[in-house]
Amino acid sequence: MSWTDERVELLKKMWGEGQSASQIAKELGGVTRNAVIGKVHRLGLSNRAGSGASAKPAAAPKAKPAAKPKAEAKPKAPAQPAAKAAEEPAAEAAPKPMSPARRAIIPAGQPLPPQPSTNEIPAEALAKVNEVEKKAKKISVMELTEKTCKWPIGDPATDDFWFCGLPSQPGKPYCEAHVGVAFQPMSSRRDRRR
DNA sequence: CCCTGATTCGC
């Protein structure tokens, strides 16, 4: 993929809005977050409006990439809890706070036209989860241990919120059913060719 | 551990 005018524009726009490089890369498609960051730099729009993130001193002595005796570890399976099923219309992506000024409520129509689902959750797994949620122990956050399923259920904004609490799978943060929905999808992850 | 952006440098 090449940096066409439109792609660059979208890049600028999203970067300006405080989107992360990885998100921009995902949105554009065909590029990695590194490519995005590289482009951002080349475009000269490095830092965003002084967001209180991390300040780079700029000139830091490094120099050492000459040789790379780095014993790199193998990538793992990232996998994060996938979005819950349908019910809450508030499942939106707001990764960064951005400027306090632009806090406009979502319009009325369809602010999100082309939303290709990041990942699909098998209907089967969902059904399973629904069943499990009925048997959930409804434990609070303080009751979570290494052995309890940490799958959140309900709306954190209300009292209808608890954790599954069923016995989690060894080495996993969730019970079997929730491991299913949490780790199932996640198909593509950029290659790390060497 | 995951994620961020930043930098370097071979292409």
Add this chain to the structure above:
DNA sequence: GCGAATCAGG
């Protein structure tokens, strides 16, 4: 110019 590899902070 491009972006993977790498670095460095959170």
